[in-house]
Amino acid sequence: MSERHIHMAGHVTERHITRAGQGGDRDVFEYALLRVVPRVERGECVNAGVVVYCRAQGYLGARTHLDEARLLALDPAADVAGVRAALAAIERTCAGGEQAGQAADDDAGRRYRWLVAPRSAVVQPGPVHTGLTADPAAETERLLNLLVR
Numbered sequence: 001m002s003e004r005h006i007h008m009a010g011h012v013t014e015r016h017i018t019r020a021g022q023g024g025d026r027d028v029f030e031y032a033l034l035r036v037v038p039r040v041e042r043g044e045c046v047n048a049g050v051v052v053y054c055r056a057q058g059y060l061g062a063r064t065h066l067d068e069a070r071l072l073a074l075d076p077a078a079d080v081a082g083v084r085a086a087l088a089a090i091e092r093t094c095a096g097g098e099q100a101g102q103a104a105d106d107d108a109g110r111r112y113r114w115l116v117a118p119r120s121a122v123v124q125p126g127p128v129h130t131g132l133t134a135d136p137a138a139e140t141e142r143l144l145n146l147l148v149r
Contacts, residue, residue, distance in 0.1 A: 026132040027056035032116045033126035038075035050143045053112035054136035060108035062094040063144040086123040
């Protein structure tokens with residue numbers, strides 16, 4: 001089933017509507033961008049990664065990519081090593097197990113909610129978005145390429 005929408009500019013787009021039980025082989029997933037905000041008071045940011053959670057498949061993953069030149073353009077004094085360490089910690093938390101530190105015993109959903117909780121720090125999560133996917137790991141890579149690189 002699809003609906004046609006005409007935007008103010010006169011463009012026609014189609015939006016496909018999936019009802020419960022009609023997703024085929026796709027599952028709902030959630031994701032949030034990871035943003036580096038080197039000077040919180042200025043609010044400028046560089047997208048540096050994505051966190052994806054798919055409850056149905058028990059998947060929690062993060063992929064990061066830091067563009068140092070963009071970061072240093074916003075703040076020449078940015079702590080690049082500290083930002084890289086924070087991004088690596090997020091990837092470890094997603095992976096779970098001993099490398100997740102204090103979150104090692106938490107389930108994937110709890111770790112995800114902790115990672116996407118709003119915070120005032122140099123590495124911050126963006127708003128949470130949703131979608132449908134058959135392969136959350138491939139979706140993580142696709143979102144990284146689309147929104148970060």
